[in-house]
Amino acid sequence: MDDRKMIRDAQTAVVRMMEAYGDSIVRLCCLYLKDANLAQDAAQETFLKAFRHYESFRGESSEKTWLTRIALRTCRDMTRGAWYRLVDRSVTPESVSPSMPDEKADYGEVAEVVMALDEKYRVPILLYYYQELQAKEIASILHLPIGTVLSRLKRGREKIKEQLQKGGVPFWL
């Protein structure tokens, strides 16, 4: 297969994936990074990486799982950057000027609770309940034993429940 055809195929596939999974990926990034604008950057980088590495995608996992894996790694790399830590993430939506064109002012109650979880609980919860991946797939993505994934899901659920109930929101498992 010549290079041009490979590139054309990859472009077509990525455009299709952006339509199919774009919103889901950008929300996942937002829930990970807690910043809607950064999430757009992370999603953009995710799809560009998918384009660059499309040739290596062998279809052994679903496209969605593959993209999720790339997105998580991209978010993780972004949070490791020194500049990321300089951003004050303690700013509440209420304290942000209404004139600021920032999407984060309206994440919603459940999303906020999920975002507040420690990363080790947040990521499995997002992958399982939001990306709807199987525990086995999550174990593969996070390189954890499946027992650890199940355990973190359980604890994550408990923490969500606890936080929502604190806020007066009934929660049942």
Next chain:
Amino acid sequence: MALNTVPVTCLKEHIDSEMHHIRLQERTKQHVREQMEGGKRMKRKMNVGWVLAMVLVLLSCSVAMGSDALNLFREWHDTTAEYHMEEDDQSWLLQLGVMAEEAQLLEDVVWEVAAEDPWPGLTVIFDQVYFDGNKLTIGFHYPCTTDGVRTNVDDPLFDERVLAYKSEDQSEENIYFWHQNKIGVEGSWARAQYQTWVDMEVFGEKYDYQYGNFVGHEQEIYGHLYTVDLTQIPGYQMGDDVELTFVAKQHLWYDYLDDQGVYYDMNVDEDERHDTFTLVVKPESK
């Protein structure tokens, strides 16, 4: 939206509902399309001429500088090791630029992570340091036999292995020690695992276990690389000492199936053991 109850099985619907306004923006899609149209190649093909030229340059440099130019001496004691880099070596590396990354510069340093009941011992061998003044790459491996079984475990019930996992899309590989003790009883089993992995810290920046930089597992080498772009670290100036702290983490997890077939997961996330090791890379002239 008003929330009366939030069943966890509906978490996705709730989050989607709450975040319905957060979408992949058209301008983001447009950026992706533009960059894809920019003609970026997905895979850089190796140019044979370029590779040959690089080999020739490397060979001529090796002859010109002599093998001493790559010799670095080391001192290490307890859990600290220091590497001294000759000034000439450093400038030579800077001249070579990216090719310096291809050079193996250091003698092996062995870190014996002490055994501490119930944690098993661990040997980590630092065998590669690539440093061009800006970018530092540290490679290490765990010694084991080709099939991944370590040879220093006598207890026949204790099955200690290094497992190499490949992700489903084969894009990354993960390894960790898996110490498994199986007690087989008809209709039931119990097992305990002690996973070990090594994280790295440099100038206060933490580098968690890297999954994507696997060196390979030919013969007796299971290992991986950490790469640090020092230019991204505030305050770093070329020529500064680089102090690296490695943390071996061991984590216990066990589970069992009782004779009624009920599965119990006894994972203990908090039960981790850490052991640290410091490695300093510094120019000899300092």
